[in-house]
Amino acid sequence: MAPPPASAVPDAMNSPVSRPRDSQTNIDIMAVTKGFHWPWLIALLIAVSGVIAAASVLAWQTYEGLGVAGYQAPVFWGVYIITFVFWIGIGHAGTLISAILYLFRAKWRNAINRGAEAMTVFAVLTAALFPLIHIGRLWKFYFLLPYPNQRYLWVNFKSPLLWDVFAVNTYLTISVLFFLVGLVPDIAVARDRAVGWKKAVYTILALGWQGTGKQWKAHNRTVLHLSGIATPLVLSVHSIVSWDFAMSIVPGWHATIFAPYFVAGAIFGGFAMVIVVMIPVRRIFRLEKYITDYHFENMSRFILFTSLICGYAYGAEYFIAWYSGVEFEQTSFWLRAFGPYWFSTWCMIVFNVFMPQLLWIKSLRTNLPFLFVLCFFINLGMWFERYVIIITSLSREYIPAAWGLYIPSAVELTVLTGSFCWFSMFFLLFLKMFPIIAISEVKELEIHAKEAH
């Protein structure tokens, strides 16, 4: 029977359009933020303990000075700078997935982009701590900013270290904006289904989002423009980080290949971290319906492709060192492979170039336990890559009399471990507060699929 016309039903005059019906997507994804999950709590406790341990060590280092971190000639860029470059690299996958794949209309990104964006923000937040930790005198960090001072001195704009300050801060700002812009419609979903204090918090954070045509129009245009400007940004950030090294004349650093080499390595390591993080999240929170094998296979292809670029870059570095005829370069690269740091070099090559070649096999690209282990080793390999670049070059510069041997100190290793805990702590808290999958973007696909049927 056809419903009666609204104009003929007096009772309908003041009844709001509201029925207790919800989409399954909302229910499934918001379920992650609700309830109690033991693995989550255990992981959070470990992460918080690690952060406290690292903070205690850092307080001691700040009081005593960088000597307690084992800094001595000739290596003054140690674990802290290695870890800074590592985390900046990890922060590349999120923007790549969100911005570049958005511009290419790669719809498969929709289920993983939120997790990757969150990872990017937390990784860059982690990375941004390390230059401050590295300078030792934390309270002097503002010397890097061009601010008017009583000495009428300005910063040196010709220094790559200053370019880095601008690049990292711009990347952090744009990543945070991108992340928050995407999150607003999903916070509105949470607001509409929350009660009590949570509803009050989500109401403020949702900024009055209702999904009106006007709001979506502005939102779509904002996402498009942020993607457009974040694409060259993501490529520029690690290029500029690479120039911290390449602009100097240290053997092993002064190479034009550094920018693309670093960018490819960042995407490689970033995707590996996304896989390491998303496999347990998918398993613990039962998100198999949304984060499918197809997503992992596509990410595996990215890893395989960027692994080949890394392999090419490693080979090109050795070739150029040999072909240049510059004996300092040749010695530097010989010592990388067969000197005191041979272990880190071979870890880098095996984990980053040889092991990922297994991804040519299709069944392994969707074998999640295998992928988890592989990506764990890739992350280890990427950390060793930065170790090789920084330590082997600094410890064996031009004059043999000035050579030295660098061994990471317990303080540095505690702070390194603490950085993983710091990153994990933020990610775990995010999991329980906001949707880990971009609900509105998944719904876009689902509604289109429904329409097609």
Place this chain on the structure above:
Amino acid sequence: MATLVSVYELVSDTSNVVRSLKARGFDDLTTYSPAPFPELEEAEDPTPSKVRVLTLIGGLVGVVTGFGIQIWMSMDWPIKIAGKNFAAIPPMWIIGFELTILFGGILTVIGLIAFGGLYPRKLDEHYSPRFSGDEFGVVVNCSDRDVAEVEALMRGNNAKEVKLHG
């Protein structure tokens, strides 16, 4: 003045009803959608978003600021570094580029806040949590004598539900 609130299952029906209503001159309408759909955006308001103007302004301000502060600060305390000019342009491209992106991004988001009306506030009277589920809403304000026509258009485009307010 009356307000009609209708609910739809499909984006194509929602886009069609919006087009039909606008063709009949019922322009005072608002749509609610759980996800972004270009076809709905096109039906409701095909003009380009003004956010793009703010992105452009932000980018231009950024590049001018980036080069401006570097040239001014380099000349304010001239120090010869590595034999380069006091205000050597090539290295300035990097900070010029970064500030273009930074200012462009910030102004884009300000554009979203301004043109999307994003600030903590009371939600519309006719907004329903269904519209953040998987259903679409179209709200039309019309004169009392047009209610029957608007309702017919809504039901003719497969509205699941039509409610009259006011």
